[in-house]
Amino acid sequence: MSQQAFQQTLTRLVIDPEFRDAFRAAAGKHNVTAGEGELTILERKRLESILDDRGLDATRTLHKSFRLTKLYAALPLTRRLIPTARLAELVGAFWKAHPPVSHYFIDEAIAFCDFVQGRVGAGLRSKYLTEIVAYERANLILRRPQNAKVREPVQVEFQHDPMILFEQLTSGKTPRAVAGCKCTLQGSIDEAGEVKWELLS
Amino acid sequence: MVSAGEDTYLAMIMPSESLSPIALPAIPKLGVGLLFQDELQSFIERHRSHFDFLEVIPDLFWTDTGPGQTPRYLENSSTTRALRHLHQESPIVLHSIGLSIGSAHRFDREHVAQIARWHDWLKFPWHSDHLAFMLAQHVVGEVNAGVTMPLPCDQESLDLLVPRIAEIRSRVAAPFLLENNVYFFKYADQKFEEADFLNRLCELSGCRLLLDLHNLHTNCRNHHTDPYKFLEKLNLDHVVEIHVAGGLEHEGFYQDAHSGPSPEAVWKLLDWVLPQCANVGGVVFELLGSWFVDVGEERLRAQLSRMKELWARHQPALRPGVAA
Numbered sequence: 001m002s003q004q005a006f007q008q009t010l011t012r013l014v015i016d017p018e019f020r021d022a023f024r025a026a027a028g029k030h031n032v033t034a035g036e037g038e039l040t041i042l043e044r045k046r047l048e049s050i051l052d053d054r055g056l057d058a059t060r061t062l063h064k065s066f067r068l069t070k071l072y073a074a075l076p077l078t079r080r081l082i083p084t085a086r087l088a089e090l091v092g093a094f095w096k097a098h099p100p101v102s103h104y105f106i107d108e109a110i111a112f113c114d115f116v117q118g119r120v121g122a123g124l125r126s127k128y129l130t131e132i133v134a135y136e137r138a139n140l141i142l143r144r145p146q147n148a149k150v151r152e153p154v155q156v157e158f159q160h161d162p163m164i165l166f167e168q169l170t171s172g173k174t175p176r177a178v179a180g181c182k183c184t185l186q187g188s189i190d191e192a193g194e195v196k197w198e199l200l201s
Numbered sequence: 202m203v204s205a206g207e208d209t210y211l212a213m214i215m216p217s218e219s220l221s222p223i224a225l226p227a228i229p230k231l232g233v234g235l236l237f238q239d240e241l242q243s244f245i246e247r248h249r250s251h252f253d254f255l256e257v258i259p260d261l262f263w264t265d266t267g268p269g270q271t272p273r274y275l276e277n278s279s280t281t282r283a284l285r286h287l288h289q290e291s292p293i294v295l296h297s298i299g300l301s302i303g304s305a306h307r308f309d310r311e312h313v314a315q316i317a318r319w320h321d322w323l324k325f326p327w328h329s330d331h332l333a334f335m336l337a338q339h340v341v342g343e344v345n346a347g348v349t350m351p352l353p354c355d356q357e358s359l360d361l362l363v364p365r366i367a368e369i370r371s372r373v374a375a376p377f378l379l380e381n382n383v384y385f386f387k388y389a390d391q392k393f394e395e396a397d398f399l400n401r402l403c404e405l406s407g408c409r410l411l412l413d414l415h416n417l418h419t420n421c422r423n424h425h426t427d428p429y430k431f432l433e434k435l436n437l438d439h440v441v442e443i444h445v446a447g448g449l450e451h452e453g454f455y456q457d458a459h460s461g462p463s464p465e466a467v468w469k470l471l472d473w474v475l476p477q478c479a480n481v482g483g484v485v486f487e488l489l490g491s492w493f494v495d496v497g498e499e500r501l502r503a504q505l506s507r508m509k510e511l512w513a514r515h516q517p518a519l520r521p522g523v524a525a
Binding site: 003004006007008010011012014015042045046049050053054055056057058059061062063066067099100101102103104106144145146147193 | 260263264265267272275277278279298299303304305306334337338339341342343344345346347348350353357361384385386387388389390423451452453454456
């Protein structure tokens with residue numbers, strides 16, 4: 001059991017800076033672990049001796065790169081739309097609420113989309129964000145490997161001209177004064193297994 | 202000669218017919234390999250003469266839906282089609298990232314079964330994973346650190362690993378290799394030095410080594426130790442595969458980023474170690490696909506050519522593909 005507690009605690013020291021602070025505050029006093037089970041004296045010594053080791057910071061940097069790469073690769077439009085400082089704040093809050101569970105890009109990116117949509121529902125304001133996040137989320141849902149042979153099409157409502165939005169974002173521009181255009185895009189999977197989008201109305 | 206404690210391991214390795222290691226053919230001398238990445242597909246198609254075999258990360262060809270899910274692994278039909286095509290042209294070995302063999306809270310037998318299924322399909326001459334843990338328990342369930350976290354070089358780690366390796370060897374009819382890990386911090390009061398730990402692990406479990414020279418270079422550079430002293434202590438007869446790669450400096454640490462050509466120090470290590478690895482089957486160059494644009498075809502070809510030159514010089518008795 002102590003081996004599990006050791007690995008659980010070490011992993012949490014890497015992924016959770018607040019836990020690292022709490023562990024540091026309790027060092028030498030209480031037998032704090034990240035879960036159930038006691039650490040041995042040696043395990044505790046090993047963890048306490050790396051608390052302020054720059055190597056632990058380097059490991060955390062790698063961990064963050066791993067997670068950030070997933071969002072960066074899977075959500076190219078959303079990350080271009082949200083200003084860097086706000087994106088950093090959102091990603092930090094997302095990571096705090098959602099520990100990393102998978103190697104795979106798609107599930108984590110969908111969870112981030114849900115998180116951002118929740119923030120929009122709670123008052124986050126950013127022009128075009130709702131429709132761009134909904135579009136990229138739908139794209140990921142369609143691309144997500146599934147056992148089902150037939151996949152239902154997915155529809156996304158737009159309030160602004162999607163073609164202009166996509167063009168400006170993919171060319172690295174911040175969208176400005178995009179014309180209002182209420183329309184619906186429908187995404188589906190074609191015979192080659194690729195996502196295709198069509199304008200419904 | 203084994204101690205009383207080691208007898209226990211031998212009993213665990215071969216306690217019954219069902220857990221007996223499968224009789225294996227000799228390690229073939231494949232030669233120079235390249236790690237497959239999507240971004241390299243065109244290069245691979247056009248430059249087959251620059252390498253003798255491919256190494257693939259099988260976890261990138263399927264989606265793992267999680268322990269206990271049915272089906273657990275969803276294979277991507279288009280990428281497995283591409284793999285089938287590549288396999289017709291070149292031998293393939295597997296280098297998995299999904300086992301997390303060092304995780305104390307569970308041993309992933311479904312992953313081992315999936316590797317066994319792929320062995321039935323691809324008949325790879327060996328397969329490998331990382332000597333580390335990435336998965337750990339968490340208050341919300343299981344987390345994946347996304348980083349190969351080091352195991353302490355002590356008896357408790359051997360106790361964890363040896364029966365698991367025995368089980369893998371009984372389920373997959375190909376030699377199983379573990380890769381020496383990169384670590385940016387060191388545990389206090391470890392019972393064994395790393396080379397000694399690896400020697401014991403191989404002797405007790407029957408696993409073989411994937412000697413990653415760039416990982417070794419990274420560790421030695423960051424911790425100011427001598428890679429040749431490590432190699433002098435390591436039983437090189439256990440080495441079946443060697444990795445070379447490039448990295449970069451970031452925040453005061455040299456990182457194993459697979460981001461470019463191998464540093465000169467790694468070439469010197471390869472030149473030194475390759476003639477001493479009697480059972481080595483191949484040397485693989487690792488380049489992360491996202492860095493390919495920066496590296497370019499010419500430099501990648503140059504890396505592979507240099508590996509071929511060293512292979513020809515140091516493993517001359519056996520041509521690629523000829524069994525040892």
